[in-house]
Each structure stands twice: as C-alpha cells, then as structure tokens.
Amino acid sequence: MSKEPVDENKKIEQRNTFLRDNNGKEMSSNEGVKISDDSNSLKAGDRGPTLLEDFLMREKLSHFDRERIPERVVHARGYGAYGEFELYESLEELTLAHFLQNPGVKTPLFVRFSEVAGSKGVNETNRDVRGFAVKFYTEEGNFDLVGNNIPIFFIQDGIKFPDLIHALKPEPNNEIPQGSTAHDTFWDFIANNQESAAMVMWIMSDRTIPRSFRMMQGFGVHTFRLVNKEGKSRFVKFHWRPALGMHSLVWDEAQKLGGADPDFHRRDLWENINSGNFAEFELGIQVLEEADEFKFDFDILDATKLWPEEDIPVRIIGKMTINRNVENVFAETEQVAFHPGNIVRGIDFSNDPLLQGRLFSYTDTQLARVGTNYQELPINRPVCPVHNNQRDGASRYTIDQGRVAYHENSLANNSPYTVPGTKGGFVTYPSPVQGLKERKTAPSFLDHFSQARLFWNSMSGLERSHIIQTLTFELGKVKDVSIRQQVVNMLGHVSTELATILAVELGVNVPDVPESQVTKSSPALSMANTVFSPKTLRVGVIVGEGFDGPSTQYILEELKAAGLQPVIVHERQGVVRGEGNAELKVDDSFLTGSPLVYDGLFIVGGQKENEYFQKYTRSYAIETYNHFKPIGATPTGAAMIHPVGIIGKPGVIVEQQPAAFAEQFIQAMTQQRFWDRT
Numbered sequence: 001m002s003k004e005p006v007d008e009n010k011k012i013e014q015r016n017t018f019l020r021d022n023n024g025k026e027m028s029s030n031e032g033v034k035i036s037d038d039s040n041s042l043k044a045g046d047r048g049p050t051l052l053e054d055f056l057m058r059e060k061l062s063h064f065d066r067e068r069i070p071e072r073v074v075h076a077r078g079y080g081a082y083g084e085f086e087l088y089e090s091l092e093e094l095t096l097a098h099f100l101q102n103p104g105v106k107t108p109l110f111v112r113f114s115e116v117a118g119s120k121g122v123n124e125t126n127r128d129v130r131g132f133a134v135k136f137y138t139e140e141g142n143f144d145l146v147g148n149n150i151p152i153f154f155i156q157d158g159i160k161f162p163d164l165i166h167a168l169k170p171e172p173n174n175e176i177p178q179g180s181t182a183h184d185t186f187w188d189f190i191a192n193n194q195e196s197a198a199m200v201m202w203i204m205s206d207r208t209i210p211r212s213f214r215m216m217q218g219f220g221v222h223t224f225r226l227v228n229k230e231g232k233s234r235f236v237k238f239h240w241r242p243a244l245g246m247h248s249l250v251w252d253e254a255q256k257l258g259g260a261d262p263d264f265h266r267r268d269l270w271e272n273i274n275s276g277n278f279a280e281f282e283l284g285i286q287v288l289e290e291a292d293e294f295k296f297d298f299d300i301l302d303a304t305k306l307w308p309e310e311d312i313p314v315r316i317i318g319k320m321t322i323n324r325n326v327e328n329v330f331a332e333t334e335q336v337a338f339h340p341g342n343i344v345r346g347i348d349f350s351n352d353p354l355l356q357g358r359l360f361s362y363t364d365t366q367l368a369r370v371g372t373n374y375q376e377l378p379i380n381r382p383v384c385p386v387h388n389n390q391r392d393g394a395s396r397y398t399i400d401q402g403r404v405a406y407h408e409n410s411l412a413n414n415s416p417y418t419v420p421g422t423k424g425g426f427v428t429y430p431s432p433v434q435g436l437k438e439r440k441t442a443p444s445f446l447d448h449f450s451q452a453r454l455f456w457n458s459m460s461g462l463e464r465s466h467i468i469q470t471l472t473f474e475l476g477k478v479k480d481v482s483i484r485q486q487v488v489n490m491l492g493h494v495s496t497e498l499a500t501i502l503a504v505e506l507g508v509n510v511p512d513v514p515e516s517q518v519t520k521s522s523p524a525l526s527m528a529n530t531v532f533s534p535k536t537l538r539v540g541v542i543v544g545e546g547f548d549g550p551s552t553q554y555i556l557e558e559l560k561a562a563g564l565q566p567v568i569v570h571e572r573q574g575v576v577r578g579e580g581n582a583e584l585k586v587d588d589s590f591l592t593g594s595p596l597v598y599d600g601l602f603i604v605g606g607q608k609e610n611e612y613f614q615k616y617t618r619s620y621a622i623e624t625y626n627h628f629k630p631i632g633a634t635p636t637g638a639a640m641i642h643p644v645g646i647i648g649k650p651g652v653i654v655e656q657q658p659a660a661f662a663e664q665f666i667q668a669m670t671q672q673r674f675w676d677r678t
Contacts, residue, residue, distance in 0.1 A: 225431075278323040550579070599630075635655060
C-alpha cells in the first residue's frame with residue numbers, strides 16, 4: 001500500500017531553507033564578517049595602490065567574476081515558475097510511482113519553458129521549438145519530464161545531436177543568424193538527414209510561434225515504461241494540454257513583437273501569475289501494452305514518430321497549476337538542472353536510441369555547467385531525505401558526519417543500507433536484450449515520410465498556407481540553390497502539391513519523386529480543433545479625454561467579468577477623465593504600449609482628440625486589423641478610424657447599445673482571429 005502523504009507545510013519549509021531576505025539587515029561578507037565600508041577598497045594611502053590583503057574586495061570581485069555560469073548549449077533562453085500537480089485518479093494498476101497513487105494529493109513542481117536554438121538573450125517570439133520541462137518533487141525523489149511543445153524530434157539517435165545543434169546554431173564563420181533556422185547549414189543538415197522530414201512539417205507550422213507559454217502543448221517526446229506492483233510493464237507517452245487552448249502568433253506579428261517586447265513570453269507568465277491567473281495544464285498519458293509493441297506501421301521507439309491519438313487515446317490523469325513566480329531567476333531558473341534520467345520507481349526507460357543518448361548527455365552537461373554538487377542546490381534537491389557515500393567535490397553543501405564513506409562496511413553497521421524493491425527500493429524493469437553489438441539503424445526506423453504526410457493531411461487550409469509561407473521564407477534565406485533543391489525534393493515525398501508550389505516560389509525544379517500514399521489524417525494535430533477562451537487575453541482600450549464614462553465603465557466591467565484584461569491606453573501617462581466624473585488610470589501611453597502586445601483593441605475615443613491621438617489610434621487599428629485580431633469601437637471611436645476603411649469588416653464591432661456590444665465583443669475576443677479578412 002502507498003504511504004500517507006507528507007505534510008505540505010513541511011515540504012514548503014524544506015524548499016525555503018536557503019531563502020535570504022536582505023531588507024533591513026546588516027551587510028556582511030559571505031563568511032559573516034560585518035562590513036563597515038563597501039565603497040572603498042583598502043589602499044596604501046587615499047591615492048595609493050590597492051592592497052592584496054583586502055579580503056573583502058577580493059571576495060566581492062571574485063564572486064562577481066563568477067556570477068554567470070555557462071549558458072545551456074540549447075534551451076538557453078528559458079523562464080520558470082513553481083506549481084503543483086494534482087492527480088485525478090489512482091494509477092495503481094499501471095505504476096508504483098507514489099505520486100500517481102492517491103487522487104487529490106498535490107505534488108510540488110518546477111516548470112521551465114524555453115527556446116531551443118537561440119542564446120540567452122534572443123527574442124522570445126522567434127520561430128523555434130519550445131522546451132517544456134517539469135521537475136516533480138515527489139516523496140520518492142525527483143521525477144523530471146523533460147520535453148518540448150512538439151511530440152517528435154529531428155533525429156532518431158542521440159549520437160547525431162551535436163551535428164543537429166551545430167547545424168542549427170549560428171554559422172561559425174560569421175555567427176549569423178541568431179536564434180533562427182533560416183540559413184544554409186540548418187537546411188543542409190535537413191536535406192542530408194531526411195529522418196527530420198516529419199519534424200520539418202511541425203516546426204514550419206504555427207506551433208513554433210506560440211501566443212504564450214500558457215497556450216501551448218507539451219510532450220515527453222520519448223517512449224517510457226510504467227511498471228506496476230506485479231512487475232508488469234506497459235509503454236507510455238506523456239502529454240500536457242493547456243486549459244486555455246493552443247494558440248499562436250501571426251508570423252508578421254511575432255517578428256515585430258521581438259522588437260516591441262523581446263521578453264513577451266516571460267512577461268506574460270510573470271504578470272499573470274502575479275495577478276492570480278494561474279497557468280493550468282492537464283497531464284495525459286498514452287498507454288500501450290507490451291504485446292502491442294509491433295502492431296503499428298511505425299516503430300514506437302522512434303522519436304521522429306508520434307502515436308496517433310485516434311489509435312492510442314490520451315487518458316487525462318491530473319492537472320498542473322503554475323502558481324508561484326521565482327524569487328531569483330539565476331538561483332532558480334538558471335541553476336535548475338533537468339535530466340530525463342531522473343525517474344522514480346514505477347517509471348522506467350525504453351530502448352529509444354535518442355533517449356538513451358540523453359541519459360548520458362544530461363548528467364555530463366549539468367556537471368560541467370552547474371558543478372559537481374548541482375543536485376544539492378535548493379532548486380534541484382529532492383524533498384525526501386538523501387543518504388549515500390558520495391563525498392566532497394566543488395561547492396559541497398552537505399556536511400557528512402562520521403568516518404565511514406564506503407559500502408560494504410561494519411564500522412557503521414553497513415549503513416547507509418540498500419533497500420529491497422519490495423520495501424521501496426528502485427528496481428530496473430528486466431526487459432530482455434538480445435542481438436549482435438553493431439552500429440545500425442533498425443529497418444523499422446527507415447520510413448521518414450508517412451508521418452510527415454499524416455501531419456500535412458491533418459492541417460486546415462489556413463494552416464497549410466502558413467506552412468507554405470514559412471517554408472518559402474526559410475528556404476528563401478538559403479543562399480545555396482542546390483540545398484533548396486534538395487529540400488524541395490525531400491518535401492516532394494510528403495506532398496507533390498507542396499513541393500510544386502515551393503519550387504515555383506524558390507526558383508528550383510519541380511521534383512519528380514514518389515509521393516507518400518498515406519491518406520489518413522489526425523484531427524488532434526490541427527490547432528483549429530483546440531479550446532477557445534477569452535480568459536486572460538489583453539484588450540488595449542484607447543481612451544481620450546471626455547470619454548463616455550458610464551457606458552465605458554459598464555463595458556470594461558463586463559470584459560473583466562469574462563476574464564479579459566483591459567489595458568488603458570492614452571496619449572500620455574497618468575489619469576484620463578471622462579463624463580460622469582469617470583477616471584481611468586492609464587496603463588500604457590501610445591509610445592510605451594503597442595498593438596502587438598494586445599489580443600484585441602477597444603477604441604473608446606473622447607471629445608478632445610487631437611491629430612496626434614487620431615494618428616496613433618489609426619496606426620493601432622491598422623496593425624490590429626492586419627493581424628486578424630478583434631476590434632471594438634464606440635460610435636466616437638468608429639468615426640476616428642473610419643478613414644482606415646475597416647468598419648463593417650469581419651471582427652470589427654461598433655457599439656450601439658453597451659450590453660449588446662459587450663456580448664458581441666467578448667465573443668469576438670473568444671474567437672481571437674478573423675482569418676476571413678482580405
């Protein structure tokens with residue numbers, strides 16, 4: 001039977017052991033020596049040379065020199081927060097994992113969202129795969145679910161990972177471009193490693209320009225095992241589904257947002273958590289019996305393949321709520337060390353060759369990047385007790401007592417002692433292994449185009465047009481025409497129609513290659529089939545002096561009640577005043593705000609609109625309209641934007657009666673985009 005859950009307050013107390021509040025405290029060195037002067041180094045005379053014996057200066061500067069640890073080679077640009085996972089139903093029949101036994105139990109966790117390609121300073125709205133890594137602090141140790149917002153990957157074997165990243169990163173001769181795949185070396189790799197064909201379709205889709213961390217799916221990517229108390233194993237894949245649905249930016253919008261607010265995604269997460277709009281994701285699993293391992297026309301261990309949900313349904317098992325921001329980004333988000341090898345009993349590995357490579361690489365990376373004792377840092381240490389014979393190393397936190405640091409021993413009664421599997425010890429699932437030692441790709445891994453075609457078949461007409469535009473842009477940036485031709489030839493195996501259009505756009509030959517004969521589609525792959533909600537969407541509300549106070553305040557309250565977040569925009573900061581003694585605090589001026597950071601626009605206007613006010617209002621309206629977002633306007637606001645020529649167009653709503661307007665505008669915001677605009 002499973003153990004009783006540990007008191008939640010004790011868990012929080014354990015996590016907060018190293019928190020330090022400097023407010024109102026005496027300054028001291030890291031050794032505890034109180035400091036009398038932190039502005040002057042110790043010198044031989046007031047104009048003399050600095051003395052080597054100034055231990056306080058040396059400590060301060062030496063620490064400063066080491067404040068930056070090497071950034072991650074991939075996933076360098078990331079942002080994290082704390083939360084909890086609540087299980088909906090017991091999975092006792094599937095796994096021994098303690099945190100998956102008792103419904104209602106809440107397991108603390110830390111999640112880090114990230115980009116793959118760019119450096120730490122890259123724009124957050126670049127087109128890129130997003131990392132989605134979750135560290136569960138369970139009663140039996142840490143379980144890290146280290147995945148992405150796409151369910152498959154570029155390569156099948158971990159030995160190719162350095163090659164992929166070398167091709168993906170800026171080209172070494174000129175360090176261009178940053179955080180982008182639109183260059184020769186990336187597409188040269190793709191053309192010569194055609195196992196990436198399905199991944200190309202995914203990364204060229206709208207999924208790689210998410211609207212928010214809170215509005216993207218997450219996947220464990222790899223095939224794992226669940227093992228129950230009888231020792232029975234089943235294969236499993238993990239899925240995260242956002243409560244707000246899956247939504248993306250428009251490509252032009254994403255590019256401009258990188259300039260208007262390069263921190264757009266982290267700001268969105270930070271502000272919404274602070275406002276109590278906690279991000280929620282449901283965890284789902286696909287479970288496959290071992291007897292069905294070879295049932296499908298793809299290999300379930302191939303990381304470039306997904307398991308179609310129509311064939312293997314996703315079972316929703318619990319909910320993650322992200323509800324607390326970090327205290328310090330470096331100490332927590334930068335030093336957090338994820339590892340797909342961090343598992344607990346009841347969860348085990350498969351023979352997925354990409355996963356097998358990661359099991360080595362992540363440990364090696366954390367030791368080199370963070371340090372020997374990275375697991376002792378507050379963000380990484382488990383909530384359960386840790387006892388072993390590992391000792392010393394750089395930056396050791398633990399003070400081990402006694403003289404025995406080896407196993408087996410008699411001086412300490414052979415402690416710390418091992419724990420049998422029947423009493424909670426981890427036991428590796430005894431999966432059979434056979435065959436010759438060889439370097440070879442399994443024949444079942446050699447079909448590179450069927451699932452690429454499945455993805456293409458599953459897209460709506462709009463999604464297909466976006467993929468075509470993206471490929472045209474990306475390959476248009478490739479200078480070597482032979483690489484363009486090779487990629488178009490590869491895509492000809494996916495879709496003759498797609499390859500023909502690209503060939504015309506890119507000035508290469510239409511390929512004469514056999515097209516995949518897959519006719520199946522998977523509705524779960526289309527973003528058109530997601531949840532639509534107005535909750536937490538931001539509405540830029542352009543208000544002028546002398547605005548209609550009662551009507552505007554009524555509409556704003558209705559928007560807030562629906563979960564929308566009005567942002568008051570005016571020509572200058574401060575307060576804007578309207579009829580009926582109405583006053584609204586200005587959140588953004590025209591210069592500090594941007595139509596790019598709002599999900600829709602409500603133009604109220606006023607009675608004293610000068611040329612400057614009208615110019616910026618029209619500019620905001622045009623940008624919002626061109627990105628297919630909703631626009632609402634009072635009669636006054638509508639008159640101001642009438643010269644733009646958008647009144648009466650889809651998703652442009654003019655107020656006649658406040659209650660009816662509020663209802664229509666909320667519906668428009670829920671729809672989010674009006675793609676039928678010309």
